[in-house]
Amino acid sequence: MSELKTLIAQELAQPVDGRVTAFAAAIAAQYGEASRAVLFYGSCLRSTELDGQMLDFYLIVSDYEAAYGKSWLVGANRRLPPNVFPAEHDGLVAKVAVLSESDFHKLNRIGASAVSVWARFAQPSRLVWQADEAAQVRAVEAIEGASITLFDMTFPMMNIDTKYNIVDLWKRGFELTYGAELRAERKDRSGSVVDSDPERYARFGPAVLAAIAARDEVEDKKLKIVASRDAVEKRWRQLRRNGKLLTLARLAKASATYAGGIDYLAWKINRHAGTDYVIKPWQRKWPILGALVMLPRLIAGGAIK
Template sequence: MSALLRDLVAAELAERVEPRVIAMAEKIAGRYPGAARAVLFYGSCLRTAVLDGLMLDFYVIVSDYRAAYGRTWLAAANRMIPPNVFPFEHGGLAAKYAVLSEADFHRETGPDARSVSVWARFAQPARLVWTRDEAARTQVIDSVAQAAPTLFRFTLPMMPESTALDPDTVWKRGFALTYGAELRAERTARPSNVVEADPARYERFGLAALAEIAGARPVSAAAMARRWRSMQRKGKWLSVLRLVKASGTFAGGIDYLAWKINRHAGTDIRIRPWHRKLPLIAALILLPRLLMGRAIR
């Protein structure tokens, strides 16, 4: 890993956030006193000064799942279909947080990831808002620094030959591909909007990512297209399985899912009392309707 890219990541992760975010991160880490290693704050809330009424997003990095959960089904669920996702409230703010082990986080930000979800998110800005110690901070920086090069490694072979390979176009193409590998409620303009929110940042990180993978063995467009088709199929199914699993970890998850889809897709999904009593069945009924209506893609 080049010093330039690592320094860019370290500086961005260290940028200041609102004190309430730090307080929430400390409380979340306190749920896993023997296992928590770091807490990362990420997502659209980074780009707004008003956090009230929004759902904040965190990743909690733990040493391992047995240390985090003990001998419960949650450890096996987190290991088999990572991450586990939980709701949290503190100081008048609402959040959801995902749990990954240090080993899984490092794998999922790199080219050997099982899905696109982690490296696609952490190729974007994030903040390291709590760490156990300096060793944990170093490990998180090393993992996050893999994310942008991974996105560029998978995206470059998918760029049309006539397209100029400037960072802006690669980022937008990469995010469009990753959005196609998950169940997403956001509109098709979302990948471009993410980049255009901070073009200077994406220029810096893009140039560093290009330099990082400059000596990598080239992959043909046909081979990479096959890999993307596989990642997209797998990603959709993983998204469904995570929703199913969330019915056991996320109280009120069906309400959050409806809120997020309505917010991003302009739909008017209304949750009925029986949906809350039987969230798994409700999700399985709603999902085909949303797919057919292209509310999620």
């Protein structure tokens, strides 16, 4: 096992609050034998605060048909992954994103059409439930691609005449990913993610570099042409466009899968941007239209970047 995979496996296995593992087991139980893994990530993992917060889980399933049967949710999850659902357990609340093992692997790679998955799993996460050892192995393999993708997409965007340390590379990478989505967080949020545990990123950085070097050596030992800055900047423009459009599309989809989704959106924006936007009754009745009215105002006001 590579050093990077070893670090990921060790990090995924770190203990969390028992209420989180119980919550994860309850989520997995809803999907029966289709459930393969449940991952816990995000601000609640970093802060360890659970009460009164919205926890973030990814449920990894064997495939969508096994998870949903013949429901229309199969096509929705396949065409616009992930599906997102609300969940409650033992006084805690969460949102649960559902991906197949195949999609989880692909969306952590550089060919993904948006940054949302690999940007999150380049950050710490915990494997809080697994079906078996094979599910754990596949989760590690999928997550390995996240940091490698972040570095591949960040190297060409660094100024060539400036000296950096490995933590600076992580910060620049997260700055770029935050700019590629409709985000309500403060401008400095990407840096604070790294600053919350700089030793972790300093430890993982050399392992990511080693994994990239090993990858390039294995590929028939042929010369790998490093993408030019212009080419990568073009790719980032595509990701920014895709990310913002996908945010709106997923919001529209969530109106059918996520009761109270527009209230959650407002809560998240108010929490991170310091605004006090209040959802009106008609916006709950017609959440897609309500969101379309809300978002341009928030973007114009700087609450969403």
